[in-house]
Amino acid sequence: MKEQLQKDFDNIVKNLNLSQKDIEIKQFYLDNFINKGFPNKREEDWKFSDLNQIIKKDIGELSFYSDYTYTNKVDTSVFVDGLEHNKLVFINGRIEKIDFDYEQKDKIEIIDQSESINKLDNNSLSDLNNAFTNKSFKILVKDGYQLAKPLIIYHTTNSKIWSKNINLRLEFELDKNSSLRLIDLFNDTSEKNFLNIFYNFDLKENSVLKNYKVDKLENKNIKYSFNNIEQDKDSISETFILSAGSNFFKNEINCNLNGKYSSAFVNGIFSLNDNKHHEIRTIINHLTENTKSYQLIKSVLENSSKAAYQGKIYVNSEAQKTDGYQLSKAILLNKESEFNAKPELEIYADDVKCSHGSASGNLNEDSIFYLMSRGLNYQQSRELLINGFLLDVVEKITDSEIKNLIKNLIGIKE
Amino acid sequence: MRIEYKMDNRQKEIENLKDYKYGFSTDIENTKAPKGLNEDVIKFISNIKKEPQWMLEFRLKAFERFKQLKEPDWQKPKYPKIDYQDLYYYSAPKSMKDKPKNLDELDPKLLETYKKLGIPLQEQARLNGIAVDAVFDSVSVATTFREELSKLGIIFCPISEAIQNHPELVKKYLGSVIPTTDHFFATLNSAVFTDGSFAYIPEGVRCPMELSTYFRINASNTGQFERTLIVADKGSYVSYLEGCTAPMRDENQLHAANVELIALDDAEIKYSTVQNWYPGDKDGKGGIYNFVTKRGLCKGKNSKISWTQVETGSAITWKYPSCILKGDNSVGEFYSIAITNNHQKADTGTKMIHLGKNTKSKIISKGISAGFSDMTYRGLVDISSKASNSNNYTQCDSLLMGNKCGAHTVPYIKNKNSESNIAHEATTSKISEEQLHYCQQRGLNAEEAVGLIVNGFCKEVLQQLPMEFAVEAQKLVGISLEGSVG
Numbered sequence: 001m002k003e004q005l006q007k008d009f010d011n012i013v014k015n016l017n018l019s020q021k022d023i024e025i026k027q028f029y030l031d032n033f034i035n036k037g038f039p040n041k042r043e044e045d046w047k048f049s050d051l052n053q054i055i056k057k058d059i060g061e062l063s064f065y066s067d068y069t070y071t072n073k074v075d076t077s078v079f080v081d082g083l084e085h086n087k088l089v090f091i092n093g094r095i096e097k098i099d100f101d102y103e104q105k106d107k108i109e110i111i112d113q114s115e116s117i118n119k120l121d122n123n124s125l126s127d128l129n130n131a132f133t134n135k136s137f138k139i140l141v142k143d144g145y146q147l148a149k150p151l152i153i154y155h156t157t158n159s160k161i162w163s164k165n166i167n168l169r170l171e172f173e174l175d176k177n178s179s180l181r182l183i184d185l186f187n188d189t190s191e192k193n194f195l196n197i198f199y200n201f202d203l204k205e206n207s208v209l210k211n212y213k214v215d216k217l218e219n220k221n222i223k224y225s226f227n228n229i230e231q232d233k234d235s236i237s238e239t240f241i242l243s244a245g246s247n248f249f250k251n252e253i254n255c256n257l258n259g260k261y262s263s264a265f266v267n268g269i270f271s272l273n274d275n276k277h278h279e280i281r282t283i284i285n286h287l288t289e290n291t292k293s294y295q296l297i298k299s300v301l302e303n304s305s306k307a308a309y310q311g312k313i314y315v316n317s318e319a320q321k322t323d324g325y326q327l328s329k330a331i332l333l334n335k336e337s338e339f340n341a342k343p344e345l346e347i348y349a350d351d352v353k354c355s356h357g358s359a360s361g362n363l364n365e366d367s368i369f370y371l372m373s374r375g376l377n378y379q380q381s382r383e384l385l386i387n388g389f390l391l392d393v394v395e396k397i398t399d400s401e402i403k404n405l406i407k408n409l410i411g412i413k414e
Numbered sequence: 415m416r417i418e419y420k421m422d423n424r425q426k427e428i429e430n431l432k433d434y435k436y437g438f439s440t441d442i443e444n445t446k447a448p449k450g451l452n453e454d455v456i457k458f459i460s461n462i463k464k465e466p467q468w469m470l471e472f473r474l475k476a477f478e479r480f481k482q483l484k485e486p487d488w489q490k491p492k493y494p495k496i497d498y499q500d501l502y503y504y505s506a507p508k509s510m511k512d513k514p515k516n517l518d519e520l521d522p523k524l525l526e527t528y529k530k531l532g533i534p535l536q537e538q539a540r541l542n543g544i545a546v547d548a549v550f551d552s553v554s555v556a557t558t559f560r561e562e563l564s565k566l567g568i569i570f571c572p573i574s575e576a577i578q579n580h581p582e583l584v585k586k587y588l589g590s591v592i593p594t595t596d597h598f599f600a601t602l603n604s605a606v607f608t609d610g611s612f613a614y615i616p617e618g619v620r621c622p623m624e625l626s627t628y629f630r631i632n633a634s635n636t637g638q639f640e641r642t643l644i645v646a647d648k649g650s651y652v653s654y655l656e657g658c659t660a661p662m663r664d665e666n667q668l669h670a671a672n673v674e675l676i677a678l679d680d681a682e683i684k685y686s687t688v689q690n691w692y693p694g695d696k697d698g699k700g701g702i703y704n705f706v707t708k709r710g711l712c713k714g715k716n717s718k719i720s721w722t723q724v725e726t727g728s729a730i731t732w733k734y735p736s737c738i739l740k741g742d743n744s745v746g747e748f749y750s751i752a753i754t755n756n757h758q759k760a761d762t763g764t765k766m767i768h769l770g771k772n773t774k775s776k777i778i779s780k781g782i783s784a785g786f787s788d789m790t791y792r793g794l795v796d797i798s799s800k801a802s803n804s805n806n807y808t809q810c811d812s813l814l815m816g817n818k819c820g821a822h823t824v825p826y827i828k829n830k831n832s833e834s835n836i837a838h839e840a841t842t843s844k845i846s847e848e849q850l851h852y853c854q855q856r857g858l859n860a861e862e863a864v865g866l867i868v869n870g871f872c873k874e875v876l877q878q879l880p881m882e883f884a885v886e887a888q889k890l891v892g893i894s895l896e897g898s899v900g
Binding site for chain 2: 044334337341346348350351353355356357360
């Protein structure tokens with residue numbers, strides 16, 4: 001893999017107009033990645049999902065070269081109907097379209113940040129991302145502006161790519177009193193690619209971020225998405241993850257509550273079948289007084305699917321009056337399915353209220369019996385119970401338009 | 415009441431040892447193995463114990479493996495590197511060289527030591543009804559009530575004696591739960607263990623009294639590596655207590671014991687520990703490193719193993735008493751109170767490994783941290799794909815006193831069987847002002863109020879202890895937290 005990496009890297013660099021210094025920086029990260037390789041289960045954070053093995057098994061040889069010189073045609077049929085929205089379209093990792101038609105132009109700034117480097121020293125995947133990302137943007141929402149319509153980021157891949165590694169990076173800055181609703185929508189018709197996505201959010205005072213990640217369409221890709229959220233005073237972040245379609249998907253949320261009265265909400269659904277293997281890992285760092293976090297993760301696992309949830313609440317010694325809560329629940333529908341959890345508390349302050357809970361097991365037979373005795377058949381009762389179980393999480397979505405969109409996607413009727 | 419009486423009696427002695435009343439050391443002549451860890455030392459230990467060849471081979475095999483292992487470093491409490499060549503691996507009171515036949519021949523200094531500790535070795539103290547095996551540094555110095563137990567066929571003796579007298583049992587079970595190929599400290603123990611207790615409860619016998627081991631580290635610069643092996647044959651029951659203390663010394667001492675429990679069909683083992691090793695002084699100097707491997711195997715159907723621990727001592731506690739639930743319908747339980755104060759650190763919890771069908775486990779863990787201490791609950795619940803219809807319930811509560819200490823919960827939960835349920839709950843909080851106010855309003859001072867509330871917080875676990883221990887443990891809880899309020 002080592003020679004392949006270097007060769008692909010040289011090919012990419014050749015096509016870009018980079019200064020010597022930039023090439024050196026990229027080379028530095030490439031060397032880092034070559035040293036470390038893909039994360040494996042010997043690393044504590046990857047204990048439940050051995051990415052190295054998964055890539056070997058599902059993809060085999062990865063190619064890191066992508067030709068970004070030609071443009072892809074934007075297929076408008078994938079756009080979401082019935083919801084007016086701004087668009088940002090990635091096709092096979094290339095940004096094809098950015099449009100903020102519904103917004104005041106002077107309130108949003110799009111800054112080309114291709115030269116900058118992602119400072120997050122997270123794992124070897126951030127090194128990989130730094131070495132190969134060739135175009136990256138920062139979206140700045142200016143002071144006091146609240147976007148009229150949500151922004152949907154389409155991550156589309158098609159059959160033009162195969163066994164490729166795609167690296168993306170985006171940065172968002174929400175200035176004081178601003179707000180943004182964001183949906184990450186994955187549309188894949190490709191197979192056996194590895195997407196490596198890094199987002200960075202910077203939330204200034206009193207700003208609101210609503211971030212929804214929807215991976216619903218069946219596909220055979222492997223995905224990793226890392227989200228870093230920095231929160232200033234009074235800011236709110238809400239993250240919702242629907243983890244269902246890909247062969248493997250690991251979502252990581254790292255949230256730093258730096259300002260007083262900031263709060264973070266993370267809700268997630270795993271709805272998996274076949275041999276899928278998904279993971280959500282969250283780290284909420286309570287770094288100052290009076291911060292709040294709430295996490296709810298529910299899983300429904302069929303066939304030989306596997307879900308893992310690693311959630312950590314960290315409270316440092318200054319963060320008195322912290323309120324942290326975390327709950328993960330899983331229904332295992334098949335003998336072969338598996339649910340692993342590591343809910344973690346690390347607390348250094350005494351005046352706090354922190355708790356977590358985790359439960360996993362089968363559907364409650366008594367409840368099924370109850371419903372069947374009222375005339376539903378087995379299948380209907382089962383569906384009703386599962387829908388109810390998942391609806392709990394969907395109801396946490398605070399934006400009603402998007403809530404309805406997601407309900408339709410999952411197929412939950414009220 | 416016994417304990418309270420003893421406490422008055424010792425008042426004078428302990429006046430200058432207010433914080434840790436077992437901190438005295440006994441001036442006694444020792445036989446020591448040469449310093450360091452090598453094959454010769456292992457042969458020396460084996461030789462002095464007149465062990466058969468197979469035992470020596472067991473040790474050497476473990477040592478071979480040990481040489482390839484690296485010291486683990488994933489634990490939360492970090493400690494300065496231990497120089498394993500700078501330790502004595504064997505230390506025994508000289509007077510033990512020719513083993514005394516009965517207690518009358520025992521060195522009076524030893525008897526005095528145990529009397530000070532409140533452990534009655536003389537059998538006139540039989541009212542207590544506890545059979546004690548006392549381990550002093552590397553050797554077992556006395557085992558009481560042996561005759562009475564042997565009438566029932568129960569074997570309760572130092573493990574070195576069991577190796578001589580019951581080789582078939584020891585050979586069969588030693589290393590069957592903690593093999594010589596286990597982790598770093600367990601393997602070290604397999605290579606150099608010096609003594610410990612052995613108990614065998616024959617089929618269908620309900621052990622009429624509590625069996626107990628009392629560990630004391632006396633010599634300085636000595637690691638204590640004892641090995642306990644308890645086998646409960648079909649349909650038997652035994653309750654086992656373990657207590658530990660050590661003198662106050664400035665340097666850190668290593669205690670790496672192995673405890674193996676084996677429960678066959680329908681058998682039940684209840685293992686209780688009150689660990690009160692010297693925790694170091696107020697500034698975190700000295701104290702014991704308690705790196706113990708405890709593991710129980712529910713080998714037979716309907717067997718049950720229950721661990722109860724009260725951890726108040728040691729500079730660093732690092733242990734996970736575990737249950738392997740292999741037999742169908744077997745039950746594993748873990749009740750724990752861990753208290754850290756000043757600069758103490760603890761990383762403790764349990765592992766419940768469900769292999770058999772209809773297996774059940776329950777974990778209740780209460781952690782209290784005060785001062786500058788750090789406490790971690792780390793646990794594993796693993797329900798394998800074959801363990802149908804199994805259940806686990808886990809509850810971990812942590813109490814924090816002050817903002818210089820830490821409380822952490824790191825549970826690993828693995829469910830590979832859809833017919834099995836796992837439930838886990840954890841909370842972290844502090845003692846509420848309302849509760850304190852209520853107690854103080856009724857005439858308790860702040861410290862008493864905290865003691866009362868903490869005892870209530872721990873009640874679920876304290877209830878599990880045998881009566882004799884419960885009283886002591888309750889007091890210990892109070893003492894450990896002294897000076898942490900206000």
